[in-house]
Amino acid sequence: MCDDSCGTLGEWLRRTVTEYAAVPWRQTAMPTDVFWQDFLELLGEVGDFGGTYRQEAELFVHAGVRGDLDLVETLACALHSEYASARWDFRAREILGLRAYAQVAAxxxxxxxxTAAVLGSEDWQPLDAMVSCALRRGDAATARAVIQAADRPGFHQDWVRHQAVELDRELDGEGHA
Structure with a gap:
């Protein structure tokens, strides 16, 4: 237990997690599934203290998720089920968000x-990351589909609906379909 009201722990964790993600782990004898299980659990834990804030997708890029995305998604789904069964609702939602960030990174x-359909409107940040990534790639249809899929009752449904309006306004102003 600790009191991180001043954010010092989060700042320290951000640096440490960034260094961990950049370690050339594939050059070790560590099995791929062991690394990714550990990585997902670590990100889930340090996320509580802001240790991954606004760098989640970047961490997955540095760790080399692109070739292992199917495995990472399988592990994330298993962790989600485990956490949901244990009634660790916050941690279960967080793992779903990590799944989204891994997809963005890949x-x-x-x-x-x-993934947005599974996430729903419970957590806006992974949704925002997916929408932003789709728009950077010029894929307005996917950006809209993410928002539509997430539009169901949840903690951030108002945010989702606001984003739908803003996205339509922005895209329609640019002449996108």
């Missing part, structure tokens, strides 16, 4: 809508 735009 550029797996084709998976965003299905």
């Amino acid at each position: 550029g797996a735009v084709d998976r965003f809508t299905a």
Whole structure:
């Protein structure tokens, strides 16, 4: 237990997690599934203290998720089930968000809508990351589909609906379909 009201722990964790993600782990004897299980659990833990704030996708890029995305998603789904069974609702939602960030890091735009449907409107930040990634790639249809898939009752449904209006306004002003 600790009191991190001044944010010092979060700042320290951000640096440490960034260094961890950049370690050339593939050059060790560590099995791929062991690394990714550990990585997901670590990000889930340090996320509580802001240790991954606004750098989640970047961490997955540095750790080399692109070739291991299917494995990472399988592990994230298993962790989600484990946490949900234990009634660790916050941690279960956080793991779903990490799944989205892994997809963003891998550029797996084709998976965003299905993930947004699972996420719903419970956590806006992974949704924002997927929408931003789709827009950077010029894929307005996926950006809209992510918002539509997430539009269901949840903690951030108002945010989702506001984003839908803003996205339509922005895209319609640029002449996108």
